[in-house]
Amino acid sequence: MDQTSPDMTAAEPVERRRLPPEERRRQIVEGAVTFFADVGLDGKTRDLAKRLGITQSLLFNYFATKAEIIEAVYAHVYIDRLSPDWPARLTDRTVPLRTRMLTFYTEYSQLIFEYEWMRIFMFSGLAGAELNRRYLHHMGSVILHPLLEEIRAAAPQPVDPQMEDIWNLHGGIVYIGIRRHIYQVPTPDDPAQAIARAVDRFLHSYGVA
Amino acid sequence: MDQTSPDMTAAEPVERRRLPPEERRRQIVEGAVTFFADVGLDGKTRDLAKRLGITQSLLFNYFATKAEIIEAVYAHVYIDRLSPDWPARLTDRTVPLRTRMLTFYTEYSQLIFEYEWMRIFMFSGLAGAELNRRYLHHMGSVILHPLLEEIRAAAPQPVDPQMEDIWNLHGGIVYIGIRRHIYQVPTPDDPAQAIARAVDRFLHSYGVA
DNA sequence: AACCCTATTGATCGAATGATCTATATCTTG
DNA sequence: CAAGATATAGATCATTCGATCAATAGGGTT
Numbered sequence: 320m321d322q323t324s325p326d327m328t329a330a331e332p333v334e335r336r337r338l339p340p341e342e343r344r345r346q347i348v349e350g351a352v353t354f355f356a357d358v359g360l361d362g363k364t365r366d367l368a369k370r371l372g373i374t375q376s377l378l379f380n381y382f383a384t385k386a387e388i389i390e391a392v393y394a395h396v397y398i399d400r401l402s403p404d405w406p407a408r409l410t411d412r413t414v415p416l417r418t419r420m421l422t423f424y425t426e427y428s429q430l431i432f433e434y435e436w437m438r439i440f441m442f443s444g445l446a447g448a449e450l451n452r453r454y455l456h457h458m459g460s461v462i463l464h465p466l467l468e469e470i471r472a473a474a475p476q477p478v479d480p481q482m483e484d485i486w487n488l489h490g491g492i493v494y495i496g497i498r499r500h501i502y503q504v505p506t507p508d509d510p511a512q513a514i515a516r517a518v519d520r521f522l523h524s525y526g527v528a
Numbered sequence: 529m530d531q532t533s534p535d536m537t538a539a540e541p542v543e544r545r546r547l548p549p550e551e552r553r554r555q556i557v558e559g560a561v562t563f564f565a566d567v568g569l570d571g572k573t574r575d576l577a578k579r580l581g582i583t584q585s586l587l588f589n590y591f592a593t594k595a596e597i598i599e600a601v602y603a604h605v606y607i608d609r610l611s612p613d614w615p616a617r618l619t620d621r622t623v624p625l626r627t628r629m630l631t632f633y634t635e636y637s638q639l640i641f642e643y644e645w646m647r648i649f650m651f652s653g654l655a656g657a658e659l660n661r662r663y664l665h666h667m668g669s670v671i672l673h674p675l676l677e678e679i680r681a682a683a684p685q686p687v688d689p690q691m692e693d694i695w696n697l698h699g700g701i702v703y704i705g706i707r708r709h710i711y712q713v714p715t716p717d718d719p720a721q722a723i724a725r726a727v728d729r730f731l732h733s734y735g736v737a
Numbered sequence: 738a739a740c741c742c743t744a745t746t747g748a749t750c751g752a753a754t755g756a757t758c759t760a761t762a763t764c765t766t767g
Numbered sequence: 768c769a770a771g772a773t774a775t776a777g778a779t780c781a782t783t784c785g786a787t788c789a790a791t792a793g794g795g796t797t
Contacts, residue, residue: 337763337774359654361570364755374776379756441654444711445568445647451711483704483722484729490703491696497706498695502653502660513692520693524729546744546793573785583746588786 344381347371348391355392356438360446364388393450396439400430401454406461409469416473416527420466420518424492428510431493437500463489474525488521553590556580557600564601565647569655573597602659605648609639610663615670618678625682625736629675629727633701634720640702641719646709672698683734697730 338346350371355362364385368375382388405427409419431437444451463485470480492514499506507513522528547555559580564571573594577584591597614636618628640646653660672694679689701723708715716722731737 336776340774343774359568359570361568363753365753375755376757376777377775380774383756385755438654441650441710445650445654447712452713455707455711455713481722481725483716483719484725486703486707487700487722487726490706491700494695494699494703495692497699498664501650502664503656504661504664507692510692513690513696516690516693517696520729520733523733545746549744552744572783574783584785585747585787586745589744592786594785 340381343377347373347378347381347388348395351388351392352395352435352439355389355442356435360389360442392439393443393448396436397450397454400436401457401461402426402430406465409462410465412469412472416469417518417522419469420522421515423462424514424518425511428492428496428514432496432499432510434500437496441497441501458489459486470522470525470527473522473527476526478525480525484521488517491517549590552586556582556587556590556597557604560597560601561604561644561648564598564651565644569598569651601648602652602657605645606659606663609645610666610670611635611639615674618671619674621678621681625678626727626731628678629731630724632671633723633727637701637705637719637723641705641708643709646705650706650710667698668695679731679734679736682731682736685735687734689734693730697726700726 351367354367354370358366364378365375367388368378378388382391405423408414409423411419431440440451440454459482463482467480467482467485470485471478492510495506495510495513498504560576563576563579567575573587574584576597577587587597591600614632617623618632620628640649649660649663668691673691676689676691676694679694680687701719704715704719704722707713
């Protein structure tokens, strides 16, 4: 009956009850993001509740089903992950192509080289989520394909880059995040230099200074 | 989220019973490989048994626990995935470096661009399996680090490639398999050309013809 | 054909899981 | 400060899960 001492279990001993519904819902979603990123989408609602310091039944006061929680996780994670002004900035030929690519991949890597994003994207991809295919298709048509045209335009001689070549550049960079957050092996603290060298190698092969 | 059973395969009336234990065990492991590759390591033993056309209890006649089945899956999938003679062939300087790298990545991609391998490797990586870290470490020390020395040796002028540069090359190639089997988006039927161009871009940036 | 070994099944157990429902207690309002 | 509204907790249900075990039946041997 009596509560166990809060020192043992909780890093957050203060159990504030009766939050405003908006705030509680937000707290659940944010907790669910890291929780499912940790253990995968098969994580148990009881474990999620325990991590949040609430009862399992409370979850179902805010979400009808577990699938609904995961939907909210998806929404929270995918939101604003692709900055809408990147296509414009990537094709702004008043700026050297190398500069454009470096700023894009620096910003983009800062956004996606994040534990939660990387793992939930991978979990949902493995689960066959349509969301991933849409995301990749969007990435291809809005970022990578325009980039291909920029390379063609910036090359001093006629070149014929393929989309696979752009995907190769892209994958080599993304792979840093995969190693770090999926396989959890050491990677450079700041991937900026590695990214810059990858971009330079890429441009160099098309004769772009 | 729910992985409905592929009822397409329901037309399997022939129930061959009483196999020799060796064969039955082999059949279970091979079935488990594709099963867990499909649905993830949280797949249920009853679903696995149904797919195999056997009873769930029979599984536990050959394996004491579900974890033991997964161990067998790991063993079956990881076995002979890294050809032991690659290190020697990669450092055989009587052959042009480009040729060595192309043959390696052609062979290696044929081995790993496989549905079961790719997905089980990713599932186990997400689950935090030590196996993945060991594999990547082995890949780094036995293949990629020697490759770095070969590049240094083959370059006409002094160059200073980093391990991150080699990982970038490697990741860009592996990413083809990730797109194909994890995200399940279209990729070239034969990745050989894309790989060749990636290797050529890489070598070109170090001045290696 | 009868026998025996054992591979396989079917029934079942206890724990865990998603979800429901009612009682409780906290905050706000008048 | 009393009272109503409702956020939260606790108990519980119906399945589902991994795992166990006694009963059954396939197939080689004699």
